[in-house]
Structures are given as structure tokens and as C-alpha cells.
Amino acid sequence: MLCAPPDYAESHVADTDHPFAGLVSRLEANQTLSREDREALLHLPNKLRQLDPGTYIVREGDRPRACGVLISGFAYRQKVTGDGARQIIGLHVPGEALDFQNLFLEVSDHNVQMLTRGEIAEVPIEAFQKIALERPNVGRAILVTTLVEASVFREWVLNIGRRDSRSRLAHLLCEFALRLEAGGAARPDHGYELPMTQEQLADATGLTPVHVNRVLKMLEAEGLIVRNRRHISFPDWHRLRDVGDFNQRYLHVRDRATNGVF
Template identity: 55%
Template sequence: MSLMADDILTLALKRLERRLALSAVDRSAFLRMPFYVKQMVPSAYIIREQDLTKTCSILLSGFAFRSKVLGNGGRQILSVNIPGEILDLQHAFLGKADHSIQMLTAGTVAFVAADAVRDIAFAHPAIGRAMWRETLVEGSISREWIANIGRRDARTRVAHLLCEIAVRLHAAGLITGNRYELAMTQEQLGDATGLTPVHVNRTLQKLRADGLITRDKRSITIEDWKALSAVGDFVTDYLHLETEHGPSSILNGGYHA
């Protein structure tokens, strides 16, 4: 196996090892799984709702999102995915997609055979448990998004989303300061928070006027983390950033701008 192949699957392996310690044998088996890589354009479907599952995808670069489209044509964005995340473990085990996953930006995706994912989960119980934990965390994030949309006001919803993206990028080592690229249009932010694009724009403008954030095209700079997280009713617990070996550094005082 080439170094390039090792590097690609290592992204997903590191993700799982945040959930559970794996042996050298486990790691070697994981890196031997067959896969192919595909360059994706914005809005391209990784998998569509109702598709039968043949692969399990790993986001190597760019951003993606999960969504469901309702009978009236309305779209609800269910989560935003960042590089290094395994996008559809649940689909690999359920056999049929119950929601769609699309690219938010241009990026690269590795597709692993679903049969290989299922086989390795049962042949290597530690890998299976790590996958189980990963899907449980996805469920935890989904519950937080339901609460965000269902019970928080517009200002709190948007602030919460901005905080979550910052913390997840920080935990993945993709940012180190207080600025990041927000790869979402106002329409997409509206689909993620249950707001109209106009309401999203007004809310972002108010957060900026209050000195909590600044915006430059699609970049967000968090100017006052403590105030923004308070406005967003944001606590990191639901992200389950801990590992078996203790809490990650991001929980030691939280994200610092």
C-alpha cells in the first residue's frame, strides 16, 4: 500500500482513535480496506436519500452537509461536516440512506466499500466499538440541533451554530486562532437554523454590531468568545470531545479566541 493510501485512511483512523484506543493489528487492518478517491464540486451528492448503500465516505477536504427535503420542497440541513469526518457509518450498517449528504464546498471524498466497513467492525471489535461511539456522538449532535431549532430564538440559534463550527474545527486541528471560513451562504444558514435568509442576515449584523463577531465575505472572526457562547447557550458537552484517555485540551477551559 502506498504512503498516499495510508495518509488517506489515517484521517478516518485518527477520528476513530479519538473514541477508543486501537491496537497495531486493528490499525493495520483498517488501513488495508479498499477505497477510491473522488474530487467533488459544490452541491454534488455523496449519497441521496433512499439510495442503497454501497460505500462509506470519508471527507478528506472541503465541507459537506446532511439534509432532508420535505414534501413541500423545503430543505432542512441536519448537520455540517468538516474534513476528517466519516460521513455515513450509519448508512453502511442500515443498508439504505435515510437522508442525503452533499458537498457544501468543493472537496475530496474517499469512498470505502460498505462491505469492508461492516466486515472490519465485526472482525475487529475495538474498531466496531469506536464506530459505534462515533455514531452515538452524531446522534448527540443531532439532538442538540433539534433543541436549537425548536426552542431557541434566532439570535441564539445562529450564535450556537457559529460556536459549534469553531469548536469542531479547533478540536480537529484545522484552526488555531479565532478566525475561520464559514462555507455557508445565508440561505444555507437559514436551512440549518430554520430561519429565512433575511432573518439570518439581520441576526449576523446584530452579532457584529454588538462586537461579538466580524465578517469578511465568508470568514468569521470571533471577537468575544465568552459573550458569543453565552448568547448561543453553548456548552461543549454534547460534542463528547473526551477520549478514553481523558478530556481533550479543548475542554480545559473551552475554546480560546
């Protein structure tokens, strides 16, 4: 058995209360895991960290040493141009691993930051490498998870490159709703607390904050969204999907996770 380094601790609480319960559930959505596989994941050495918004979890140019699992809060991937312009290239919700993409790479080529205040469990990179190589079901689940992330990146390229501003924003709101729904955190008919500022929405859609504000007001005037501070709901979900040119196929979410809403 892999021994935990001095700063890491193994937890032995019930699966449903375990920090890695969400991770196991998400991996098992991609590949059937045995009881032994699940136990091995739950007993990965880890160190819990409470992080503030904006805290870097992965920095471009650094050698990967740990892979964080998001326990609570939200995180995002981003890259910065030479003159400092930021492009957000992906979002992460609770239960997701934040750095499977660097699991077998020598250096990180992008950044991961906390979007909100939250908690992560840091797992030594060698521990994830070991379980991926020694347990084929876990290894396949990690591979499929990484392939789905690549699929999401393709959709984001299409969103920024070919959809108009109204469709871009509607598409992002739809994606976030489905990913929260898949994790059991929200339903689109009830809406959710949008954790992104207008500046962050702008960096994710290739727009300016002023343009984002104008588009949100447009969607609101059309009866497609209702906003109450950060809470956002969707009176006409199917029409919003049409406006956003949204097809969830690229997320590869099994039907059982959508409860028929989508």
C-alpha cells in the same frame, strides 16, 4: 485480507500522509486502537473522488453501497419536505466518515451533499462492515462515533425548536469552531473560513436568509463576531458562548483536543 475491487486501490504511504489519517485519529479519540487496528483502517480499499459543491454523496431511497470518508472540504446532511423545502440536519468536517449511519441499514433515509469543493475516499460498505465486526475496538469506535452524531442531532432539534434566532446562529458558529478545533483546523480566537452561504445557514437554523443576514449584523454590532468576507472571528468568545447557550458536552470532545480554549 479483504481484496480491493477492481476500481479501488490500497495506499501504502506514511500514516500522516494517508487519506485515512484523519479518520483514524477521530476514531481513536473514541476508542484506543491497536497498531493492527490502525493498519487495517489505513488499508481499507478506497477510491478517491474530487467533488464539486452540491454533489450528492448519499441519496435518500438508495441502497448504501459505499461509505465516503471526507478528506478535504465540507459536507452536510439534509432532508427535503414533500414541497421541496430543505432542512440541513448536520455538518461534516475533514476526517469524518459520511455514512456510518447507514452501515447496517437497507436503505438511506436522508441525503448527504458536498457543501464545498472537496475530496472523498469511497470505501465499499462491505469493507467497513467487515472491519467493524472483526475488530472489536474499531467496531466500538464506529458505534461511539454514530452515538455522538445522534447527540448532535438532539442538540440541533433543541436549537431549532427552543432557542431564539440570535442564539441559534451563535450556537451553530460555536459548534463549527469547536469541531474544527478538535480536528486541528482552526482556533476560535483566530476564527475560520465559514463555508456556508446565508441560504445554507438559514436551512440549518430554520430561519430565512433575510433573517440570517439581520442576525449576523446584530452579532457584529454587539462585538461578538467580526466578518471579512467569508472569514469570521470572535473577539469575545466566552460571551458568544453565553449568547448561544453553548455547552460542548453534546459533542463529547476530549479535553486534549481543545487545547484549553473551551
